[in-house]
Amino acid sequence: MTTVALVLYPGFTALDIVGPFQTLVSIPGLDVFFVSDVAGDVTDDTGRFTLKAAKSFDEVPHPDVVVPGGLHVRTATADDPVVHWLRKVHPTTTWTTSVCTGAVYLALAGLLEGIASNTHWAFYDRLEALGAHPTEQRVVVVGKIITAAGVSAGIDMGLTLVSFLVNDDVAKMVQLAIEYDPQPPFDTGAPSKVSPEMLKASRRAMGIE
Amino acid sequence: MTTVALVLYPGFTALDIVGPFQTLVSIPGLDVFFVSDVAGDVTDDTGRFTLKAAKSFDEVPHPDVVVPGGLHVRTATADDPVVHWLRKVHPTTTWTTSVCTGAVYLALAGLLEGIASNTHWAFYDRLEALGAHPTEQRVVVVGKIITAAGVSAGIDMGLTLVSFLVNDDVAKMVQLAIEYDPQPPFDTGAPSKVSPEMLKASRRAMGIE
Numbered sequence: 001m002t003t004v005a006l007v008l009y010p011g012f013t014a015l016d017i018v019g020p021f022q023t024l025v026s027i028p029g030l031d032v033f034f035v036s037d038v039a040g041d042v043t044d045d046t047g048r049f050t051l052k053a054a055k056s057f058d059e060v061p062h063p064d065v066v067v068p069g070g071l072h073v074r075t076a077t078a079d080d081p082v083v084h085w086l087r088k089v090h091p092t093t094t095w096t097t098s099v100c101t102g103a104v105y106l107a108l109a110g111l112l113e114g115i116a117s118n119t120h121w122a123f124y125d126r127l128e129a130l131g132a133h134p135t136e137q138r139v140v141v142v143g144k145i146i147t148a149a150g151v152s153a154g155i156d157m158g159l160t161l162v163s164f165l166v167n168d169d170v171a172k173m174v175q176l177a178i179e180y181d182p183q184p185p186f187d188t189g190a191p192s193k194v195s196p197e198m199l200k201a202s203r204r205a206m207g208i209e
Numbered sequence: 210m211t212t213v214a215l216v217l218y219p220g221f222t223a224l225d226i227v228g229p230f231q232t233l234v235s236i237p238g239l240d241v242f243f244v245s246d247v248a249g250d251v252t253d254d255t256g257r258f259t260l261k262a263a264k265s266f267d268e269v270p271h272p273d274v275v276v277p278g279g280l281h282v283r284t285a286t287a288d289d290p291v292v293h294w295l296r297k298v299h300p301t302t303t304w305t306t307s308v309c310t311g312a313v314y315l316a317l318a319g320l321l322e323g324i325a326s327n328t329h330w331a332f333y334d335r336l337e338a339l340g341a342h343p344t345e346q347r348v349v350v351v352g353k354i355i356t357a358a359g360v361s362a363g364i365d366m367g368l369t370l371v372s373f374l375v376n377d378d379v380a381k382m383v384q385l386a387i388e389y390d391p392q393p394p395f396d397t398g399a400p401s402k403v404s405p406e407m408l409k410a411s412r413r414a415m416g417i418e
Contacts, residue, residue, distance in 0.1 A: 151387040186380065186381045
């Protein structure tokens with residue numbers, strides 16, 4: 001059984017972790033669950049989404065790992081429980097992965113030093129300041145580390161992870177099962193596709209100046 | 210304040226409702242929360258995802274509504290608490306919407322009689338048997354009823370709903386904030402894109418024969 005630990009922490013972003021959850025959870029041979037510093041209820045960055053962590057970090061010494069993002073990372077330091085746990089478990093993972101600003105935790109744990117990686121577009125500076133090389137690629141694979149772009153990129157990352165953990169055919173079936181044939185109503189999903197004004201307004205709406 | 214009630218019931222599918230949640234929750238002027246027959250913990254169709262409903266159906270008489278799907282709908286009847294509540298609140302909603310097999314609840318409530326609507330591809334027959342006209346269109350808008358395709362289509366539906374509830378510019382900014390610039394690793398997200406063998410295997414994996 002392959003253990004896939006989906007990390008929760010106060011202030012996580014819901015869709016970041018639910019994309020990987022939904023793509024991975026139904027695969028035979030994978031034991032997929034939510035983990036946090038303390039088991040039990042964990043609330044997201046909007047205060048409206050409370051999800052239960054089945055296990056505590058202490059109970060999960062040898063997982064594969066998916067770390068979501070959240071606006072909370074703005075103030076996260078190397079002393080964060082997520083960072084401590086990542087340092088401990090990373091040596092024995094098959095894959096250590098992040099979605100969105102979850103990459104900041106990986107960087108704080110020293111795992112992205114000098115390597116190509118992605119995060120939410122509004123956090124390239126933060127990632128760079130921590131020694132990583134931010135790269136505008138939806139899903140970035142370097143050795144056993146996979147980092148993805150913001151929020152919704154967790155679905156693309158999750159499918160990629162299924163193809164690595166199992167095979168392409170199973171990943172294709174999952175994509176069919178979740179009917180992932182995206183048809184966004186607009187073409188504004190990446191910073192390179194919008195005006196500087198919209199970028200600025202979007203940063204402001206997220207509380208990042 | 211516009212009230213947007215995201216429906217939970219035992220056996221819902223997580224990504225179905227988290228797509229709309231993430232696209233709607235941060236919009237000023239919208240009060241977005243989870244609602245269920247009884248307030249408190251509700252567990253999904255995998256048994257691994259327990260989310261808290263902030264309110265009970267009784268506490269929410271005049272919402273706009275988003276209903277997710279779940280494999281549970283196979284056995285749902287017109288006596289289901291979700292169906293009872295939908296019948297009660299639909300007359301005063303601005304929008305009544307579903308993702309995936311959530312459309313089955315709308316149909317059981319008599320809201321899709323004779324109209325074009327969508328659901329998960331494996332449930333077209335069920336929807337048709339309830340008097341609806343299943344349509345292979347990602348997001349279907351008929352009057353004040355919006356139905357979407359399976360699971361991940363909730364993101365496209367959510368953005369569409371933002372554009373209706375507020376305006377296109379805000380919806381575009383949300384799409385940027387969640388970095389929704391999808392790059393699926395395969396092209397197998399719709400039934401028309403895969404072989405009959407894969408369709409059959411996928412139905413079997415979902416427990417639908």
